[in-house]
Amino acid sequence: xxxxxxSIMQINPNPWPYIVADDLVPKSFVDQLARHAExxxxxxxxxxxxxxxxNFGTELLNEYHQVExxxxxxxxxxxxxxxxxxxxxxxxxxxxxxxxxxxxxYPTHCEHPSKIISYxxxxxxxxSVGTAIHATATDSPLFTVDWQVGRSLIFAGLxxxxxxxxxSGAEPRVTFLCFSVDSGFSSV
Numbered sequence: 001x002x003x004x005x006x007s008i009m010q011i012n013p014n015p016w017p018y019i020v021a022d023d024l025v026p027k028s029f030v031d032q033l034a035r036h037a038e039x040x041x042x043x044x045x046x047x048x049x050x051x052x053x054x055n056f057g058t059e060l061l062n063e064y065h066q067v068e069x070x071x072x073x074x075x076x077x078x079x080x081x082x083x084x085x086x087x088x089x090x091x092x093x094x095x096x097x098x099x100x101x102x103x104x105x106y107p108t109h110c111e112h113p114s115k116i117i118s119y120x121x122x123x124x125x126x127x128s129v130g131t132a133i134h135a136t137a138t139d140s141p142l143f144t145v146d147w148q149v150g151r152s153l154i155f156a157g158l159x160x161x162x163x164x165x166x167x168s169g170a171e172p173r174v175t176f177l178c179f180s181v182d183s184g185f186s187s188v
Contacts, residue, residue: 015135018155034124082156089184105167111157114185119178134163
């Protein structure tokens with residue numbers, strides 16, 4: 001894995017706090033994910049593909065584990081950028097390769113209450129629709145975090161605050177989704 005840089009991140013405060021980082025995930029890993037996604041798209045295997053399985057082959061899975069270790073090493077630093085965040089007992093990590101077909105859209109939503117930090121990294125295609133940022137559940141998007149391969153949107157999910165939506169546009173949309181989650185979360 002290529003050497004990671006510790007870029008200085010800046011919070012965008014409106015309408016809720018988020019970070020846009022273009023160098024969080026190594027380009028070589030994003031490129032490997034894009035090549036893997038091409039096979040999934042060819043075979044019409046859309047949806048979420050978890051990294052806790054052998055769906056990715058040894059080389060890609062090994063690269064993923066390095067990226068996971070890097071992100072986990074920065075978890076508390078990144079969480080400090082978000083003074084307001086959900087409480088948690090212990091942080092765990094979850095990741096998926098999300099492959100959505102052309103024309104797909106996901107409505108305005110906030111993250112599941114177990115998600116403490118969300119990382120959405122754009123993988124492919126080269127040009128697509130980014131993530132729409134909303135002030136409320138029912139308003140039109142205030143703006144969109146522009147799509148750029150390798151760009152990551154990072155935020156601390158908050159109930160009834162961090163409203164966002166996304167769509168795939170004319171081509172399938174591939175994103176690398178990571179979450180720092182509360183391992184002690186209970187929906188009871």
